[in-house]
Amino acid sequence: MRTLAVLSRKGGTGKTTVALHLAVEAERAGRKTLVADLDPQRSTSEWYRERVRDLATPLVAEAKVGTLFTQRLGAAREGYDLMVIDTRPSTDLECAEAVRWADLCLIVVRPCYFDLKAITRTVELVGNMNKRGMFLINQAPSRRNGEEPRIISDTFEALLEMGLPVAPVGLRYRAAYQNSVREGRVAQEIDPTSLAALEVNALWGHVSAAIWPERAAPAAGAGPLAMVS
Numbered sequence: 001m002r003t004l005a006v007l008s009r010k011g012g013t014g015k016t017t018v019a020l021h022l023a024v025e026a027e028r029a030g031r032k033t034l035v036a037d038l039d040p041q042r043s044t045s046e047w048y049r050e051r052v053r054d055l056a057t058p059l060v061a062e063a064k065v066g067t068l069f070t071q072r073l074g075a076a077r078e079g080y081d082l083m084v085i086d087t088r089p090s091t092d093l094e095c096a097e098a099v100r101w102a103d104l105c106l107i108v109v110r111p112c113y114f115d116l117k118a119i120t121r122t123v124e125l126v127g128n129m130n131k132r133g134m135f136l137i138n139q140a141p142s143r144r145n146g147e148e149p150r151i152i153s154d155t156f157e158a159l160l161e162m163g164l165p166v167a168p169v170g171l172r173y174r175a176a177y178q179n180s181v182r183e184g185r186v187a188q189e190i191d192p193t194s195l196a197a198l199e200v201n202a203l204w205g206h207v208s209a210a211i212w213p214e215r216a217a218p219a220a221g222a223g224p225l226a227m228v229s
């Protein structure tokens, strides 16, 4: 079983949204997935309470620092392929525990100055624990008059300078991400042909290649940024 930790020291970057969309995408790709909700706010668990009325997967389990190790062992024994850990906005002990077990740490960042400033401590945490990290640009503004807003390429460049790869597909700011989770769903389930579905699927391709590098095509991995319109 592999583990994906979704992190950012800043609140509201989209950790929970990203964790849930990727967990559902992983299930759709045939990976038995468990989401560990390590955030005491329990947003992920609330999403699951809504979902479980008619859908059981991906399973969400509330977790604490002291329970994560045993939950991982149990999940591995039960044949899970992937554990996605949703964390709270910090770099504290809880976050460190998620990083400890992670095969990949996905660091979610909005394309804005304050998020970039706050991300340094998260990068240090991942580096100090010798873990693999990847940045994800989330809530990226749409093109204006066909032009990509400059803040996106500036953020991409600034993140690359921090020494970790950046997922070559970011997620745009889209209402579909907000509306779907309210119903215990994710955007690709509400409309599998939507742009949100397209970008989540593309993102999952890169994230899964980083989680299972031995199965990835040689060219897979981070490259130049190619945002979905």
Ligand SMILES: Nc1ncnc2c1ncn2[C@@H]1O[C@H](COP(=O)(O)OP(=O)(O)OP(=O)(O)O)[C@@H](O)[C@H]1O
Pocket (backbone or CB within 6 Å): 010, 011, 012, 013, 014, 015, 016, 017, 018, 039, 041, 043, 087, 088, 089, 138, 139, 140, 171, 172, 173, 174, 175, 177, 178
């Ligand atoms: N790509 C996106 N497009 C539009 N809205 C988004 C996107 N990603 C997240 N959001 C919205 O931003 C808000 C914060 O998202 P979310 O709760 O996932 O962040 P978080 O990092 O988990 O927050 P916290 O730090 O409190 O745990 C929510 O209202 C969510 O719907």
Ligand SMILES: [Mg+2]
Pocket (backbone or CB within 6 Å): 015, 016, 017, 039, 043, 086, 087, 088
């Ligand atoms: Mg959250």
